[in-house]
Amino acid sequence: MARYTGADCRQCRREGQKLFLKGDRCFTEKCSVERRKYPAGQHGQRRGKLSDYGVQLREKQKVKNIYGLLEKQFRNYFEKAAGKKGGSTGETLLQFLERRLDNIVFRMGFANNRTQARQFVGHGFFAVNGRKVSIPSYQVKPGEIIEVVESKKNHLYIEENLAKAEHRGRPEWLDVDADNRKGKVLHIPAREEIPLEVQEQLIVELYSK
Numbered sequence: 001m002a003r004y005t006g007a008d009c010r011q012c013r014r015e016g017q018k019l020f021l022k023g024d025r026c027f028t029e030k031c032s033v034e035r036r037k038y039p040a041g042q043h044g045q046r047r048g049k050l051s052d053y054g055v056q057l058r059e060k061q062k063v064k065n066i067y068g069l070l071e072k073q074f075r076n077y078f079e080k081a082a083g084k085k086g087g088s089t090g091e092t093l094l095q096f097l098e099r100r101l102d103n104i105v106f107r108m109g110f111a112n113n114r115t116q117a118r119q120f121v122g123h124g125f126f127a128v129n130g131r132k133v134s135i136p137s138y139q140v141k142p143g144e145i146i147e148v149v150e151s152k153k154n155h156l157y158i159e160e161n162l163a164k165a166e167h168r169g170r171p172e173w174l175d176v177d178a179d180n181r182k183g184k185v186l187h188i189p190a191r192e193e194i195p196l197e198v199q200e201q202l203i204v205e206l207y208s209k
Contacts (some may be wrong), residue, residue, distance in 0.1 A: 002183040020112060021065070056206035061200055067097050068114050073137075078207050079200035090200030091191045102136035103127070104146060106174045109160055109165025125152045140185050171195065175205055 032049065050058065058082040097103065102111075102118040105126060110127045111117035118136045126133060127147050128140065140146065148158060162178045170176055173193050176183040 001167055007051055021115070038140065050209070052204070056202045059083070059199055059202040061199070062204055063094075063097070063196075066114075066196065066198075067100070067103065068118065069097075075207075082207075083205075088201075088204075090204045093203065094191065094196065094198075096139070098194055099139050099141075099185070100136060101128070101133060101138040101140055101146070104140050104174065104185065107171055108146065108174055108179075109162050109168075109170060109178070110148065112161050112164070116157070116161075120139075125149060125155070125158075142185050142187050145182055145184050147180075150197050153181045 021209055060074070064071070067074075069077075077096050078089075078093055082089045084092050098107075102114055102121050105111050105117040105121060106114045110126075111120055115131065121136045121138075122134055124132055124134045125148060127149050128138065129144050130147075132149060148155075152158065162181075166178070171193055173184055173186050173187060173189040175186055
């Protein structure tokens with residue numbers, strides 16, 4: 001599957017805020033956004049004011065970059081959210097993205113960032129309700145249990161990531177048993193339980209044109 005292969009820090013600088021794509025680095029003075037608060041490239045410091053369309057486009061690109069998706073994948077999630085009855089399309093879109101298995105692995109603290117989480121899932125590190133799942137886009141349902149497979153429970157990166165996650169905290173819609181390397185989705189997250197500084201309504205407006 002195609003994916004972005006460029007520098008992660010360029011994406012953060014392009015949006016003018018931390019997207020937390022590099023894990024630990026984002027919390028140190030080495031973070032590129034902290035050192036250079038302007039877009040990368042020759043004309044980065046001379047960017048003019050964005051049009052309404054430009055603002056909407058940047059918000060969409062920001063969310064795509066956060067979850068590591070390409071346009072076709074992201075559009076499919078939007079259309080699925082738009083077709084679901086009840087609730088706002090923007091909030092439903094974020095809920096679909098949050099319930100991806102790779103994102104939940106990251107949120108639970110098993111991975112340092114979503115890129116690493118996607119790699120772990122693809123390599124068969126996790127089981128859902130006792131069945132190994134290697135599809136990062138798998139939609140985890142409330143009540144389902146995500147567990148590190150037996151052969152990977154003592155993996156060095158898993159241990160290191162869980163130790164760091166204890167200091168950062170986890171969303172309240174997830175329950176994690178770090179000692180036994182497993183966790184559970186308690187419920188579908190409400191908008192206030194999704195820690196993202198994004199304006200999802202701008203994405204709805206963009207796709208509604």
